[in-house]
Amino acid sequence: NAGVTQTPKFQVLKTGQSMTLQCAQDMNHEYMSWYRQDPGMGLRLIHYSVGAGITDQGEVPNGYNVSRSTTEDFPLRLLSAAPSQTSVYFCASSYSQRGNTIYFGEGSWLTVV
């Protein structure tokens, strides 16, 4: 059982470049989400999805896009990378939006230079 799989693990981008962080889960979870973790600020929600075709913004959505074409996949796109987007990104999933354990991927370390 793979759980939540994120790729890539590490990435260095130049300012202005775009890229996609991939996230896949094999638990048939409806709820998927992306967080960023910065020192001293905890995890902050970027975007989330409650099912295929349904996405919504979290606390810090600017500069990021998401889509959910299948239950399994929830990619996060950085449109034009900025140094402020240097962070650790975590994908997470849960059976539902409320009331269930949330499972995290291993994280993606992104540096924008």
Add this chain to the structure above:
Amino acid sequence: KQEVTQIPAALSVPEGENLVLNCSFTDSAIYNLQWFRQDPGKGLTSLLLIQSSQREQTSGRLNASLDKSSGRSTLYIAASQPGDSATYLCAVNTGNQFYFGTGTSLTVIP
């Protein structure tokens, strides 16, 4: 906006001690609260989930309590071991999202 605070930010204890980690939140309108463990360079692993109607949950040497009305939760670790060294985070679920604390970094000294 929900704010989650964890005190202390860091804690160092000798092996075998019992310890308590604290989590407080500002809005009591929550669905549940979860405690997580994060090892360096890794993702978060869920330890305990407490629904808003529950007072506590136990798993092995871990016991988590929830007092929703006062906005507090504690994670009790019994007979600590060096393998318990990690960062512990709490998160409250408001229905739309989880709000996380910044964590308590625990070091258990052999």
